[in-house]
Amino acid sequence: MIVVVATTQHEVAGVQMRLRELEGRDVDVLEPSDTRRLVLAAFDEWAAEPVAGALRGEGRVAVARPVDGPRLEAWMRHTRPIAFSERLSVCFAWSEHDRGDLPGLIELGPGGFGSGEHPSTALVVDQLLGRIRGGERVLDVGCGSGVLGLCALRLGASRVVALDIKADAVDATRRNAALNGMERQVEATNAPLEEIDGTFDVVLANIGRAAIVQLAPELVGRLSPDGWLAVSGISSSQCALVAGFLCPLVALECGTSGEWSTLILGRRPQIPVALVER
Numbered sequence: 001m002i003v004v005v006a007t008t009q010h011e012v013a014g015v016q017m018r019l020r021e022l023e024g025r026d027v028d029v030l031e032p033s034d035t036r037r038l039v040l041a042a043f044d045e046w047a048a049e050p051v052a053g054a055l056r057g058e059g060r061v062a063v064a065r066p067v068d069g070p071r072l073e074a075w076m077r078h079t080r081p082i083a084f085s086e087r088l089s090v091c092f093a094w095s096e097h098d099r100g101d102l103p104g105l106i107e108l109g110p111g112g113f114g115s116g117e118h119p120s121t122a123l124v125v126d127q128l129l130g131r132i133r134g135g136e137r138v139l140d141v142g143c144g145s146g147v148l149g150l151c152a153l154r155l156g157a158s159r160v161v162a163l164d165i166k167a168d169a170v171d172a173t174r175r176n177a178a179l180n181g182m183e184r185q186v187e188a189t190n191a192p193l194e195e196i197d198g199t200f201d202v203v204l205a206n207i208g209r210a211a212i213v214q215l216a217p218e219l220v221g222r223l224s225p226d227g228w229l230a231v232s233g234i235s236s237s238q239c240a241l242v243a244g245f246l247c248p249l250v251a252l253e254c255g256t257s258g259e260w261s262t263l264i265l266g267r268r269p270q271i272p273v274a275l276v277e278r
């Protein structure tokens with residue numbers, strides 16, 4: 001197995017030394033972008049995951065990956081950067097793919113849930129691309145890795161409150177905010193939605209039908225008068241039912257990708273209800 005540590009030019013020498021201390025072999029450095037450096041070292045199969053875990057415990061962005069064969073091919077496919085538009089891309093920090101030219105890059109470290117690849121996430125990112133005007137306060141309910149809130153910030157939103165029931169997701173969101181230099185704009189919390197104060201210009205909830213229905217009154221209550229709410233992780237046949245629970249909000253748009261749908265709602269129709277196929 002190979003342990004990959006994502007770091008900066010400034011820290012490369014220290015990471016190389018640490019990997020050698022841990023008895024890593026064939027230590028090598030890759031430069032997938034101007035600013036990102038990856039330090040790779042070979043470890044025995046049994047040692048790689050514990051070493052990567054120990055490095056993460058030291059605050060480093062570290063993963064273990066296969067050496068070769070079909071498992072490495074699958075890994076390389078899974079770690080390909082996602083270019084959403086000419087303004088936004090998302091990529092794992094440890095991705096070995098070249099990403100020097102990618103615009104508006106958000107990098108993600110280990111932990112949490114959500115790489116931007118899943119259709120229920122990508123559909124919400126599409127909406128952010130079309131709807132963020134700049135300066136919005138965003139509430140990211142079920143933040144997972146923080147990917148949606150970080151994309152909103154990259155597109156011009158000013159502040160994100162990100163919450164999740166899982167402690168791992170909250171920790172991952174904080175780390176990912178720091179990885180992208182956005183820690184001052186992101187407040188990540190384990191607090192339940194009913195304890196979040198104030199209203200938001202944008203509320204995002206890619207949490208599936210059951211959780212949307214359960215949290216419906218709070219989701220509606222956190223939306224500012226001219227704001228919009230995106231609920232995702234539902235099937236197109238569930239849109240009407242879910243919209244009913246979010247009354248008095250009205251459906252503005254429904255985006256679909258395969259079996260997944262995202263519903264956009266607001267307090268009054270700004271544009272006619274639109275059906276958009278991804």
Ligand SMILES: C[S@@+](CC[C@H](N)C(=O)[O-])C[C@H]1O[C@@H](n2cnc3c(N)ncnc32)[C@H](O)[C@@H]1O
Nearest residue numbers: 113114121142143144164165166169206207211
């Ligand atoms: C499908 S993931 C979405 C992650 C990320 N926002 C994205 O779009 O890729 C759903 C997340 O919602 C969280 N979640 C589920 N129910 C929740 C609830 N009632 N309150 C807060 N978070 C919840 C889960 O722990 C999980 O991290």
